[in-house]
Amino acid sequence: xxxxxxxxxxxxxxxxxxxxxxxxxxxxxxxxxxxxxxxxxxxxxxxxxxxxxxxxxxxxxxxxxxxxxxxxxxxxxxxxxxxxxxxxxxxxxxxxxxxxxxxxxxxxxxxxxxxxxxxxxxxxxxxxxxxxxxxxxxxxxxxxxxxxxxxxxxxxxxxxxxxxxxxxxxxxxxxxxxxxxxxxxxxxxxxxxxxxxxxxxxxxxxxxxxxxxxxxxxxxxxxxxxxxxxxxxxxxxxxxxxxxxxxxxxxxxxxxxxxxxxxxxxxxxxxxxxxxxxxxxxxxxxxxxxxxxxxxxxxxxxxxxxxxxxxxxxxxxxxxxxxxxxxxxxxxxx
Numbered sequence: 001x002x003x004x005x006x007x008x009x010x011x012x013x014x015x016x017x018x019x020x021x022x023x024x025x026x027x028x029x030x031x032x033x034x035x036x037x038x039x040x041x042x043x044x045x046x047x048x049x050x051x052x053x054x055x056x057x058x059x060x061x062x063x064x065x066x067x068x069x070x071x072x073x074x075x076x077x078x079x080x081x082x083x084x085x086x087x088x089x090x091x092x093x094x095x096x097x098x099x100x101x102x103x104x105x106x107x108x109x110x111x112x113x114x115x116x117x118x119x120x121x122x123x124x125x126x127x128x129x130x131x132x133x134x135x136x137x138x139x140x141x142x143x144x145x146x147x148x149x150x151x152x153x154x155x156x157x158x159x160x161x162x163x164x165x166x167x168x169x170x171x172x173x174x175x176x177x178x179x180x181x182x183x184x185x186x187x188x189x190x191x192x193x194x195x196x197x198x199x200x201x202x203x204x205x206x207x208x209x210x211x212x213x214x215x216x217x218x219x220x221x222x223x224x225x226x227x228x229x230x231x232x233x234x235x236x237x238x239x240x241x242x243x244x245x246x247x248x249x250x251x252x253x254x255x256x257x258x259x260x261x262x263x264x265x266x267x268x269x270x271x272x273x274x275x276x277x278x279x280x281x282x283x284x285x286x287x288x289x290x291x292x293x294x295x296x297x298x299x300x301x302x303x304x305x306x307x308x309x310x311x312x313x314x315x316x317x318x319x320x321x322x323x324x325x326x327x328x329x330x331x332x333x334x
Contacts, residue, residue, distance in 0.1 A: 008035065009026065012037045049080055064129075065078055066095050067103045074096075075110060078110050091114065095120075096115060175245045184254055185306045188256045191256070193301065198298065201310065201313040205320075235270055293327075293328040294313045294319065294320050
């Protein structure tokens, strides 16, 4: 932060002798970065106001403004300066005679920060200028600190959101994970209850995936999971339908506003999608990797929780796996 003495001060007064006096007194106090204007119009030109180019204007930390000036008086000049966003935090101090305090009151209304009464003494002008610049720098320092705190808070919020997103994202496939499914399912369950709509869920488990990994290697297994994830996402037609990696070799497909018949139809489509991938596996049905699916659909009721749907789909998947590879089974719950 620059020292008070390095501050840029603009003095505006229609009396050249007064300008010279002010300059002498401020110089005596170590203030040398001084600028002078004999009228409001000249001050505007220096500051880049009223048609002057802001890019060519000077920086200023404090304006000392005479109240009584011809054409444009100090009050109107103060108003125009404070109307500029660039000078919102620049203090404008009015210089006036003791018998003109009504004008000072008007100046405060348009944004003046303080006033000084003529005739001036060197001690008074230096003390007042130093106090005003100290206050300005302190306000700027605090605003800077507040800005840093706000920026830090925003960064922390962004980081927290990113961590929350990562917490609900499967690193391998980029799909949502089990936590993400729990969150979405709870939301859809409440919506289904409000609007009397069924909610369906499909559990998908890759048949003998451990054997496939042993035969083909884990990199091939990871690639197979990625291929299936992308294919499932591409196959789902509605914006509200969501596929997640539930864990290991399991996927789950959430289908809002879908009854059991509709969910079974989508399961059959997904079964075909897996077949079209043609992921070779010698021990699989027809020599390719297959999946088993458990399908459930329930219309939510106040006395039921969404875990009921999870349990129903899991039971159906268990039945499908017991029936052999590549099977689809529906839950009897609903």
